[in-house]
Amino acid sequence: MRQPLFSIPMIEKFISFDTISRNSNLGLIHFVQEYLADLGIESVLTHDESRQKANLFATIGPAGKPGIVLSGHTDVVPCEDQDWTSDPFCLEKLDDRVVGRGVCDMKGFLAIATAFAPEFANRELTTPIHLAMSFDEEVGCLGVPLLIADMAARGLTPKACIVGEPSEMGLIRAHKGKIGGHVTVTGLPAHSGVAHLGVNAVEAAGEAIAQMKKIQRRLRDHGPFNRAFDEPQYTTIQTCMVSGGTAVNIVAAQCTFDFDIRYLPGEDPMDYVNECRQYVEKHIEPEMKAVDEKTGFTWEFVPGCAALNTAEDDAVLELAKELSGRNQTSCVGFGTEAGHFQDAGIPTFICGPGSIDQAHKADEFLTHEQIALCEKFLWRLLDKVSA
16 A cells, blocks of 8 residues: 555544643544554553543564554644634645644654554564554653553563654654743732831742743853754753732732753753752742741642653664665754653654644644655555564
């Protein structure tokens, strides 16, 4: 079935499921499970605590041999406050592209891989192919650790993992990691006419945010740098949300702020968090607690994604180059699930259809050219793992 673009009907089906991260993904997962079952392929699901979301893991080919994982996430980002010209969950088919929420990031890859399931099932495979679909990547890679833990518990040790995030079918060998934080600052309210009797949580938060900015400037100016990355070639720290205060004539009793750290492979982002916390504990909180001991900072952390750092001479990149027909690799600033697979001891690279420039935008699209290139990639993989 080497007809180009044969996977578009499957892409259309995947897009039809509203799997925004706040919603359940079970409709899509159960569809894939039933589709594979009709081909005689068994799937294993791992659920979250609510049992409203699940990962799917399926193996095609011989059991007991190290296989190749085709991995991606099923959740997509919201569409609200975006100027879509068509229904985001009804695939619009244009002359040179298809449009829909998640078609690029990253249901397109998963749908194409699923469309290949009959082809893999009908071949005598010497190396198994694993389909891995996770939940809640967009809100902190929450699903994939459960999927990987289940693989390990069942004794599965894949020899390679291909994460199909949008790369225009180029090869990505490394990306930054991410952690997020939510900080609550508790002050003491008072009339602003007697401000000395209160503790201003907004001002205390502002001092901490300024310290984070100071650390960011140092990283910007003095590194460490990784010249293999496009700009920025250093770890970035951003305060992205701030909320606090009640009225202009009330000393602010509370303030919250959220930060995001995108760190280079090999760095520990908690070093920078702890540097800021130590500054707060030494220079900000003593003044607050001198007025009221109950005031201060509470730090919470949001799950993120592990950094990916596949070496240029890693054998898995030889496979990547063979399948893609590309010789160059790149390092990018956005995060994916790939680092989690690498941390589990599975050689990993990223290669998927579409451009990251389209991700999370209105009228997100995938060109026919990119679909055809991804299909060609998987035909090469099929020939590679067949007898």
